[in-house]
Amino acid sequence: TKAPLAARADDQSKVYGDDNPALTGKLTGVKNDDAITVVGETSATRATGVGTYPIVPKLIAEVAVLANYQEPELTDGTLTVTQAPLTANVSDETVEYGEPATFEAEFDGLKNDDEPSVVEGALSCEPAGKVVGGPYAVECSRLSAGNYTIAYDGGSLTVTKAELKVDAQDLTRVYGESAPAPAYELVGFKNGETRDDAGVTGDAECSIEAGSDAGTYDDAITCEPGDLEAANYAFVTGSKGTLTIEKATQDI
Numbered sequence: 001t002k003a004p005l006a007a008r009a010d011d012q013s014k015v016y017g018d019d020n021p022a023l024t025g026k027l028t029g030v031k032n033d034d035a036i037t038v039v040g041e042t043s044a045t046r047a048t049g050v051g052t053y054p055i056v057p058k059l060i061a062e063v064a065v066l067a068n069y070q071e072p073e074l075t076d077g078t079l080t081v082t083q084a085p086l087t088a089n090v091s092d093e094t095v096e097y098g099e100p101a102t103f104e105a106e107f108d109g110l111k112n113d114d115e116p117s118v119v120e121g122a123l124s125c126e127p128a129g130k131v132v133g134g135p136y137a138v139e140c141s142r143l144s145a146g147n148y149t150i151a152y153d154g155g156s157l158t159v160t161k162a163e164l165k166v167d168a169q170d171l172t173r174v175y176g177e178s179a180p181a182p183a184y185e186l187v188g189f190k191n192g193e194t195r196d197d198a199g200v201t202g203d204a205e206c207s208i209e210a211g212s213d214a215g216t217y218d219d220a221i222t223c224e225p226g227d228l229e230a231a232n233y234a235f236v237t238g239s240k241g242t243l244t245i246e247k248a249t250q251d252i
Contacts, residue, residue, distance in 0.1 A: 002068060002069055002070045003029055003031050003068060003069050003070065004029050004069070004070050004073070005027070005028070005029040005030070005036075005059075005066075005069040005070060005072045005073070006027070006028040006029055006072060006073040006074075006075070007025055007026070007027050007028075007038040007057040007059055007072055007073070007074050007075070008025055008026050008028075008057060008074075008075040008077065009023065009024075009025040009038070009040040009055040009056065009057040009075065009076055009077030010023070010024045010025055010026065010040065010055070010077050011055070011077045011078045011079075011080070012024075012040075012055065012077065012078075012079050012080070013079070013080040013081075013082060014079065014080075014081060014082070015081075015082055015083075015084050016048075016049065016050055016081055016082065016083060016084040016111060016147040016148070017046055017047075017084050017111025017112050017147075018046065018084075019046055020042065020044060020045070020046075020079070023039055023040030023041065023042060023055055023077075023079075024038075024039070024040065025038035025039065025040055025057045025077070026038070029069070031068070034061070034065050034068070035061060035062070035065060036059060036060070036061040036065060036066070037059075037060045037061070038057050038058065038059055038060070039057075039058050039060060040055040040056065040057055040058070040077060041055070041056045041058050042054065042055045042056070042079050044079050044081060046111075046112060047112045048081055049081065049146060049147050050081050050082065050083055050146060050147050051080075051081055052078050052079065052080050052081075053078070053079045053081065054076045054077070054078065054079075055076060055077035055078060055079050056074070056076055057074050057075065057076070057077070059072055083146075083147060083148050083149040084109060084111055084147060084148050084149070085109055085148070085149055085151065086107055086108070086109040086110065086119075086145060086148035086149065086150050086151070087107065087108040087109055087150075087151050087152075087153050088105040088106075088107055088119075088123070088140070088143055088150055088151070088152050088153065089105060089106045089107070089108060089153050089154055090103055090104075090105050090123070090125060090138060090140050090152055090153065090154050090155025091103050091104045091105070091154075091155060092135065092154070092155065092156045092157075092158075093155075093156070093157055093158070094157075094158040094159075094160060095157065095158075095159060095160070096159070096160055096161070096162045096163075097130075097131065097132050097159050097160065097161060097162040097190055097232040097233070098162050098190025098191050098232075099162075099190075101125070101127065101157050103123055103125045103138065103140065103155060104123070105123050105140075105143070105152075107119065109148070110148075111147070114147075118145050118146075118147070118148075119143050119144070119145045119148075119150070120143070120144050120145065121142045121143045121144050122142055123140060123142060123143055124140065124141055124142040125138040125139065125140040125141075125155055125157075126138060126139050126140075127156075127157040129157075129159070130157075130159060131159060131231065131232055132159050132160065132161050132231060132232045133158075133159060134156065134157055134158035134159050135156035135157060135158045136156060136157045136158070136159070137155070137156060138155040138156060138157055139152075140152040140155060159232075161232060161233055161234040162188060162190050162232060162233050162234070163188055163233070163234055163235075163236055164186050164187065164188045164189065164200075164228075164230070164233040164234070164235050164236070165186070165187045165188050165235075165236055165237075165238030165239070166184050166185075166186060166204045166223045166224065166225055166228070166235055166236065166237055166238050167184060167185045167186075167187050167223070167238035167239045167241075168182060168183075168184055168206060168221040168222055168223040168238070168239065168240050168241035169182070169183040169184060169185060169221070169241050170221070170241045170242045170243070170244070171183075171208075171221060171241060171242075171243050171244070172243075172244040172245075172246060173243075173244075173245055173246070174245070174246050174247075174248055175212075175213070175214045175245050175246065175247055175248040176248045177248075179208065179243070181206075182206035182207075182208060182221050182223065182241070183206075184204045184206060184223040186200065186228075186235075187238060188233075189233075190232075198230045198231075198232060198233060199230055199231060200228060200229070200230045200233070201227075201228070201229050201230070202226060202227035202228040202229050203226050203227065203228065204223045204224060204225060204226045204228055204235075205223070205224045205225075205226035206221060206222065206223040206224075207221070207222055207224075208220055208221050208243060209222075210243045210245075211245075212245070213245065214245045214246060214247045214248075215244075215245055216242060216243075216244050216245075217242065217243040217244070217245070218240075218242050219240040219241075219242070220240070220241070220242065220243040221240055221241035221242070221243055222237065222240050222241075223237065223238070223241075224237050225237065
């Protein structure tokens with residue numbers, strides 16, 4: 001009587017974008033060292049995405065040899081396609097203190113002529129520091145791609161000083177009386193900070209250039225940075241102030 005014969009395809013795995021591995025199998029029931037071999041066949045190719053795919057065993061032998069065996073019992077194997085590594089090379093960025101940083105990424109490791117558009121999500125990077133200084137290392141996340149596992153490389157953030165303007169305030173005095181000391185306002189604080197929050201030290205240098213008669217003197221008051229200092233800010237002369245000299249009251 002005919003002998004039983006069984007063939008099972010071996011399970012295999014490969015990385016997305018790679019060639020298929022050799023698809024092998026195992027035979028059970030071969031007699032007399034008959035010339036029977038088994039190979040596997042699958043629909044998966046280099047371009048096939050991540051997932052599992054059947055490997056169908058196929059017997060190779062002369063018809064006359066197989067005639068001595070029962071209908072072969074064939075058992076499929078499984079080809080597992082795993083994600084390929086993809087590197088996101090993160091940009092180095094410079095921003096002013098208090099401003100958001102936008103990072104970009106270029107990709108190394110795309111397979112099968114894939115375009116960067118296969119990567120989904122919005123790149124998010126958290127710097128190790130946000131005060132003036134750097135370059136700070138960044139930790140990035142939120143990108144994904146079905147056929148890739150993404151690793152982030154590089155990226156840094158350098159923070160420069162933000163600008164604080166020293167705006168002179170308007171003054172009013174009565175003719176013949178001494179002028180009050182000029183005042184100024186600091187404009188441009190970030191993150192809702194105040195002078196105290198920002199650690200501002202020193203004082204501005206203000207000057208008045210105007211006539212002595214009653215009248216309105218536009219742009220007569222200037223306040224320069226003087227010795228103002230703060231870790232995260234640079235100071236510049238801002239808007240000028242107006243001096244108004246009111247007429248004195250004359251008693252009759």
